[in-house]
Each structure stands twice: as C-alpha cells, then as structure tokens.
Amino acid sequence: MSTDETTGRADVWVPPWWEPPLAGTEVEHLLGALGRLRATFRWKAGGLDEAGLRHRLSPSTLSLGGLLLHLAAAEDYYLLTKLRGIELEEPWASMGSDGSNDWEFTHADTMSAADLYAAYDEAVERADERIEAAIAEGGLDLVAHVDDGNGNHPRLRRLLFDMLEEYGRHTGHADLLREAVDGLVGEDPPDGWAP
Secondary structure, eight states: OOBOTTTOOBOOOOOOTTOOOSSOOHHHHHHHHHHHHHHHHHHHHTTOOHHHHHOOOTTOOOOHHHHHHHHHHHHHIIIIIIHHOOOOOTTHHHHTOOSOTTHHHHHGGGSOHHHHHHHHHHHHHHHHHHHHHHHHHHGGGOBOSOOOSSSOOOBHHHHHHHHHHHHHHHHHHHHHHHHHHHOOOOSSOOTTOOO
16 A cells, blocks of 8 residues: 555555455355456466467477366356356367367467457356356355256356356466566556456
C-alpha cells in the first residue's frame, strides 16, 4: 500500500479479479482458488505464437499448447462426463479426439495459437456456466454421475478439488516452460492483465 501525496491518505488495495476472497463462503473460496489458478495458468501460456506454444524441455513432451488443450478438455471432462455422465463430443470430435488419454498433448501441435487460446477460453466459459448451474441445483454436495466402481459417487466438491489439483500440477509445468520460452517469471499476472 502506498500513500496518496495529494490527500495524505493510504491508498486502498483493490484486489485483481483473480484474487480469491479473504473471507468468504466455502463455495467462494473454492471457486476463487480455481479462478486464481486458471488466471495464472492462462497468463503463463498467453501471448505466444505457435513456436512458443510448441516449445518443449527435453526429455519431456509437454508444451504450453498441449497444456492449454489438455486443461480445456479437462474442464469439459470433469463437468460433463464425470458430473453429468455425458460423453465428450463437440468441439472435441472435430479437433481429432480419439478417446485416448492425453491425445491433446500431441494434437495441439497441429493447431494455431488462436485456435488453442479459443479452445481453452471457451472451455473455461462453459465450465463456469456448468459450475453455476450445479451449485444452484445442489450446492457442493451435488452427487456426481461417476462412481469409484463400488457404487460410491463423489460430490461436486470433490470434482472441483480434483480440478484444483490438475491446475496446480500443470501451472507448475507452465512456469518452467514459459521461463524457457522467453524468460517470463512470476507468481501472479501483473496488475491490469486480462486474457
């Protein structure tokens, strides 16, 4: 916090849109944490051309483009297939999904940067709408379609925590990949950043 020289008063810190609440409900904290990880990941992957999105650190096959497409597919998979029991169809079939695990990591190399960013941003937008509808329907205790093979079904809360774990893992990967591409480092997007 700084002091305004004209008034002598301390400036009030206004948190950026991705900052989770300091004091909120369980839903607000969970969605705030997910929103912050999404924003940090998107910032780390943002503003690159195809070469930057395809850059890899040997011996890994991960790329920022592959992570963008993977997390986009994960958004739909968690909130359509796992939550509702709806198989992934479009836009994934048109992109070449063959139903195998991790197809998106190699397929991303065939896509333009604009198409990768659009796939990710649109998936997050769909996911936000699905989360809002699921919370309105049954809150964090809404029973998911998927089960553990023994008839035990997770709740929406568990699926959202699983999404946090997925983002946490891959945002760490994105940190390393982005630094190798152009030296960008940092924990949070800069003030005023937007995808």
